[in-house]
Amino acid sequence: MKCRYCNSLLENVVIDLEAQPSANRLLTENELQLIKGGKKEHNSPLITYICGTCSLVQLGDTTKAEELFTEDYVYYSSFSNYWVQHARELVEFAIENFRLSSSSNILEIGSNDGYLLQHFVAKKIPCIGIDPAGMAAEAAKAKGVETVVSFFDEESSSKLIQERGTFDFINGINVFAHVPAIKTFIASLKNCLSENGVISLEFPHLARLVEHSQFDTIYDEHFFYHSLVSLNKIFLQFDLKIFDLRELETHGGSLRIFISHLDNTKYSIEKSVVEVLNTELSMKLDQVGGFNGLKARSQQIRDDAVAYIKAQKKIGKKIAAFGAAAKGNVFLNYCGIGADSIDFVVDDTPAKQGKFLPGSHIPVVPATEIINKKPDIIVILPWNLSSEISKKLKSNEKWQGELVTFIPKLNII
Secondary structure (H helix, E strand, O other), X not given: OEOOOOOOEOOEEEEEEEEEOOOOOOEOHHHHHHHHOOOOOOOEEEEEEEOOOOOOXXXXXXXXXXXXXXXXXXXXXXXXXXXXXXXXXXXXXXHHHOOOOOOOOEEEEOOOOOXXXXXXXXXXXXXXXXXXXXXXXXXXXXXXXOEEEOOOOHHHHHHHHHHHOOEEEEEEEOOHHHOOOHHHHHHHHHHHEEEEEEEEEEEEOHHHHXXXXXXXXXXXXXXXXXXXXXXXXXXXXXXXXXXXXXXEOHHHOEEEEEEEEOOOOOOOOOHHHHHHHHHHHHOOOOOHHHHOOHHHHHHHHHHHHHHHHHHHHHOOOOEEEEOOOHHHHHHHHHHOOOOOOOOOEEOOOOOOOOOEOOOOOOEEEOOHHHHHHOOOEEEEOOHHHHHHHHHHHHOOOOOOOEEEEOOOXXXXX
């Protein structure tokens, strides 16, 4: 098995989360019955490595991207008010700091249902999105967001340039980690970037994953777990420079990096870049030794979660979960927690309701079931949104139960 970027042999394991089903591939009733009847549910090894040459942390062999981000991909960003506001703030920042206007040209990669580009549309700034998920693209078009249904690669990027020219601002939120062909992706970014243009890429920060034992952010859609120390070297190889960044709270700790052509004198390397590079080097994120202890801490989280749920079930408590998110599925399957422990999971996404979580087979229901079934405890699986979710649940006077998160440690809210 070789590095997806530099082709070096991958030998250094960061963490092994064992065999897992595809984290966002929910099951229909028919599929669940076939599994109960003896059909084997497809699982793949979830093993993460660090490349000894380029320091990229990445999954080993896993499901192909074409099988993950299909026509019926069910994650819609607009179902989270948090993400819509997050997107609006980035648009306002970009317009002000990069002087974007009606004469600018904007591209978003992984544009989903138009949750971000709709703000450019409202300001009459020309924009286009590209996303392989057809259903999400249709939702974007309903918002007035022009969207190309495709992966962003050499062919699609060349077509975009032919039809639209190069772009003054290129954005990708939580897409960079999802790209297996990272070399082609960066080359295509460079080709699409105008002379004075800026690329903004946002992704979960490897440093926070290690610091807070966020093992559930490792799943089959995330081919890479990015650090600045590895990306800085890689972008320079394409004559691109990371000139600024923001440390964000999204996904439990993310980086938003700003990139320009190396010879673009408008942008100098900011202090923020140097500071994060130094922090990562002090954590040894460029070598396998920086990940010592992650496995043990993750196992402790698993043991604590299983013990808590067993204790609560023993005294007759009814337990539900909130959020049929990918990270929740990784967590549940790593812990071996199934429908015998958690009665149901609520989710606001209609496309997920009536289906079952992969591996654990917990049914997904609308939020109204909280009032109907009145669970004693709700486990918030997308812990990175626990503030928004807990506020929403606690404001409902018809339900007065206990809220729990397990990462980075057991926390009763």
